[in-house]
Amino acid sequence: MVDTEQSHPPLRAEDLPAQPPSVDEAQTLSELLRGDDLGRFAMTFDGYAHFGERWGEVLAARREEWEEARTLPRDASALRALLFLTFRQERFLELDDAVTVRDADGNVTHAAAPELITDARREHERFKHALLAKLRELAG
Numbered sequence: 001m002v003d004t005e006q007s008h009p010p011l012r013a014e015d016l017p018a019q020p021p022s023v024d025e026a027q028t029l030s031e032l033l034r035g036d037d038l039g040r041f042a043m044t045f046d047g048y049a050h051f052g053e054r055w056g057e058v059l060a061a062r063r064e065e066w067e068e069a070r071t072l073p074r075d076a077s078a079l080r081a082l083l084f085l086t087f088r089q090e091r092f093l094e095l096d097d098a099v100t101v102r103d104a105d106g107n108v109t110h111a112a113a114p115e116l117i118t119d120a121r122r123e124h125e126r127f128k129h130a131l132l133a134k135l136r137e138l139a140g
Contacts, residue, residue, distance in 0.1 A: 011076045013139040017041045019132065023125045029117050032125060038132060039087055047084035050077060059085045066127055072134045079138070083131045086124070093124070 017037035026032035051058045062082055065071050073079060 011080075011135065011139045013136060016132065016136055016139060019136075020125075020129060023122050023129060026117060029121070032117055032121070038083075038128060042080075042083040042087040042128075045077075045080040045084050047081035047088070050081035051085075055081075055085060058082075059089065063127060066130060067123070070130070072130060074134075074138065076135060076138050079131050079135050083128065083135075086128055086131070090124070093120070 017040070020038055021031060023032065047059075048055050059082060062073065062078075063086075073082075
């Protein structure tokens with residue numbers, strides 16, 4: 001269930017999920033995405049409500065700032081909203097390699113290649129991990 005910003009007490013370190021596996025050490029996609037604690041945590045904060053109608057612009061700008069200078073906001077609510085939006089955005093990004101599958105009737109479908117980690121996926125996961133690390137820093 002997604003809550004609005006007003007329903008959240010101050011964030012404490014013990015409220016945060018464990019740090020996910022290292023992006024650079026993961027050898028397979030399933031290893032990289034093991035466990036869904038970060039995703040469950042991200043979905044507890046409504047990033048759409050936090051940023052309003054400009055949520056897409058804000059996400060793009062913050063992501064660009066992070067990619068260029070590795071800087072993030074120092075506001076826990078903004079970080080939580082960005083984490084939520086980053087997870088929601090995954091449905092629309094092509095982060096993983098796809099394989100083409102042709103069935104017996106000749107129909108073609110595309111499916112994720114489950115053991116490949118693309119550079120786009122690694123960078124996306126680094127951003128999520130950085131948001132969590134900054135939240136942990138702010139929570140003390």
